[in-house]
Amino acid sequence: MFRKGGHLYVYFTYGMHFCSNIVTEKEGIGRAVLLRAVEPIGGIELMVRNRRKGTVSLIDLTNGPAKLCQAFGIARSENGMDLCGSEIWIAKDVRARKVIRVARSSRIGISEGKQQRWRFYVRESPFVSPGKPAADNP
Numbered sequence: 001m002f003r004k005g006g007h008l009y010v011y012f013t014y015g016m017h018f019c020s021n022i023v024t025e026k027e028g029i030g031r032a033v034l035l036r037a038v039e040p041i042g043g044i045e046l047m048v049r050n051r052r053k054g055t056v057s058l059i060d061l062t063n064g065p066a067k068l069c070q071a072f073g074i075a076r077s078e079n080g081m082d083l084c085g086s087e088i089w090i091a092k093d094v095r096a097r098k099v100i101r102v103a104r105s106s107r108i109g110i111s112e113g114k115q116q117r118w119r120f121y122v123r124e125s126p127f128v129s130p131g132k133p134a135a136d137n138p
Contacts, residue, residue, distance in 0.1 A: 001030040003080060008088060010069070010079040017066035020074050022083065022090070036108075036121075037063045037129040040071070041093075047071035064129045 001009040001023055009021040009032050021032035040047055040062050048056050050073050062068045069075070074088075081088050103123040106114050121128045 001032050002028055006083050008074070008078055008081045008083055010074060010076060012076065013066075018069040018075050019065040020069050020078070034065060035068055036065050036119075037127055038068055039125065039127040041095075059126050063127055 001021065003009070003023050004027040005022075005024045007023045009023050010018055011021075013019055019034060021034050023032045025031040040058060044058070044061070047061055048071075051061065051067065051070050060067070062071045072088075078088060083089055101123040102120055104117045104121075105119045106117055107119045108129070
């Protein structure tokens with residue numbers, strides 16, 4: 001997490017799941033954004049196989065940090081990967097879309113800092129990770 005922004009920080013949690021973050025600061029400052037969910041638009045069959053589940057609904061395929069890593073095959077070996085490279089990257093969705101309304105709320109699964117509204121998501125998206133707090137505000 002202390003690398004230069006634009007790298008992937010992957011960590012193992014609860015002794016069973018990987019979670020991934022996008023490092024956002026200059027080298028030496030530990031700040032990152034947890035990837036909680038994505039809307040799958042391609043490679044869905046591979047994501048289902050990677051999840052190693054029987055039938056997985058499209059909504060439940062990548063709607064949580066561990067599910068996302070499992071679906072994309074992100075594990076320890078991807079830690080530190082340059083997101084400006086050619087293996088893993090973030091691209092702008094170029095499909096014609098309506099205006100996206102971003103909402104924010106308190107984070108999920110923390111015990112301190114609950115008053116901070118540092119969770120951002122696409123309002124009304126069915127692909128948002130479950131557990132939307134009551135403090136949901138635009």
